[in-house]
Amino acid sequence: MNGEAFFQQALQHFSRQNIPAANQALTQAAQFGHSMATLYLAEQYFRQRPDDAYQFLQQRWNAGVKGTLHRLVTLKAFFDEPDLTVADFKLLHSEAIAGHAESILILLNLSDGHKDQVFYAALLQRFAPRLLHDLALHDLTNQVKEYAEQNADIDDLLEYVCRSWFARTHHEPVLTVEKIGIKLYRKVISQLCCNYITLRLQPHLQPSMVHDPVTGKGIKNDIRTSDIVPITPDHLDWFCLEIDMILESLTGISRKRGESMNLLRYKNHQEYKPHYDAIVGQGPEFDKILSDGGQRVKTAITYLSDNYTGGETEFPKLGIRVKGNVGDVLIFDNWTRDGATLRDSYHSGRPVTQGTKWILTKWLRESSTHYGGMVYPMK
Numbered sequence: 001m002n003g004e005a006f007f008q009q010a011l012q013h014f015s016r017q018n019i020p021a022a023n024q025a026l027t028q029a030a031q032f033g034h035s036m037a038t039l040y041l042a043e044q045y046f047r048q049r050p051d052d053a054y055q056f057l058q059q060r061w062n063a064g065v066k067g068t069l070h071r072l073v074t075l076k077a078f079f080d081e082p083d084l085t086v087a088d089f090k091l092l093h094s095e096a097i098a099g100h101a102e103s104i105l106i107l108l109n110l111s112d113g114h115k116d117q118v119f120y121a122a123l124l125q126r127f128a129p130r131l132l133h134d135l136a137l138h139d140l141t142n143q144v145k146e147y148a149e150q151n152a153d154i155d156d157l158l159e160y161v162c163r164s165w166f167a168r169t170h171h172e173p174v175l176t177v178e179k180i181g182i183k184l185y186r187k188v189i190s191q192l193c194c195n196y197i198t199l200r201l202q203p204h205l206q207p208s209m210v211h212d213p214v215t216g217k218g219i220k221n222d223i224r225t226s227d228i229v230p231i232t233p234d235h236l237d238w239f240c241l242e243i244d245m246i247l248e249s250l251t252g253i254s255r256k257r258g259e260s261m262n263l264l265r266y267k268n269h270q271e272y273k274p275h276y277d278a279i280v281g282q283g284p285e286f287d288k289i290l291s292d293g294g295q296r297v298k299t300a301i302t303y304l305s306d307n308y309t310g311g312e313t314e315f316p317k318l319g320i321r322v323k324g325n326v327g328d329v330l331i332f333d334n335w336t337r338d339g340a341t342l343r344d345s346y347h348s349g350r351p352v353t354q355g356t357k358w359i360l361t362k363w364l365r366e367s368s369t370h371y372g373g374m375v376y377p378m379k
């Protein structure tokens with residue numbers, strides 16, 4: 001048997017919940033240098049002892065398996081959370097120069113504003129030119145054309161990267177409205193991150209749904225005509241995890257209390273007519289929805305594009321319209337302290353009259369959700 005055959009065997013054991021047999025097959029696949037098996041196995045180790053997982057991943061990197069240092073740093077950053085150091089970014093840098101596209105993107109993103117940022121853009125041009133092109137980062141793409149090579153001061157660059165990482169959660173709102181806890185933050189998420197998320201997830205778009213007020217089941221309805229990608233755990237990458245982490249710090253609500261994020265696309269007069277985000281209704285279907293973390297107490301909207309007209313988020317009862325620019329985040333409450341719908345939170349996504357509006361929405365509940373517990377078991 002080869003690595004892939006052992007890996008397939010492991011997946012079958014997992015589907016039958018036979019975890020010891022699955023781990024044994026994963027170990028065998030990993031011995032063949034199977035990278036997916038190696039990453040899965042590291043995750044199993046991580047649940048027991050993070051240090052064992054880190055050691056294992058470092059060893060597998062030394063044995064030539066790509067992607068392992070990227071996984072090591074991701075586990076540390078989002079699931080274990082000792083502060084990352086310059087040494088961790090050096091590990092990512094090793095992946096980047098070996099051609100690991102996501103590692104290049106992370107470093108490219110965090111080096112924004114450094115004179116040698118183009119070093120990582122040039123790496124992307126070398127290893128994933130189509131991706132650089134599709135990201136439509138015109139300034140950087142032009143700089144790459146003129147970039148002669150290799151005089152970058154990598155130590156200085158990585159120290160800068162590390163400082164940017166620490167600055168990611170420091171933001172002050174430009175607008176606050178006490179009545180429903182509105183906070184609007186400008187430029188929280190980078191253009192690169194916004195473009196990358198839409199680019200990566202748009203193949204999964206499907207029509208949006210709403211809860212049927214009688215049965216509670218998901219139905220299509222004229223009230224909400226956008227397309228949607230529910231960002232399930234399978235879709236999570238560094239950038240989605242980072243947004244979860246930033247929203248946690250802006251809202252003061254643990255990521256464990258989140259539903260999975262949604263990517264939404266509106267074009268050609270698509271809209272979300274005035275509504276409440278709170279879940280109100282009676283019957284078994286509503287009980288089921290509410291049993292997973294209780295009420296939706298807060299909403300966080302991240303704006304990923306701004307080259308469209310119309311499409312403002314409007315609060316008609318407050319006379320407020322928000323036009324988000326790329327990377328802005330809007331937060332508001334849906335539910336009162338006494339346990340009722342916050343009437344003033346009534347809001348809409350106005351029709352888009354030209355261009356395409358992309359946003360991410362995140363709903364935060366009263367307590368941990370199934371999603372939160374599955375993705376962030378360590379916290």
Ligand SMILES: O=C(O)CCC(=O)C(=O)O
Nearest residue numbers: 272277312313348349361
């Ligand atoms: O599109 C918008 O601006 C608002 C979206 C919204 O209200 C929602 O998804 O619940």
Ligand SMILES: [Fe+2]
Nearest residue numbers: 275276277347
């Ligand atoms: Fe809403």
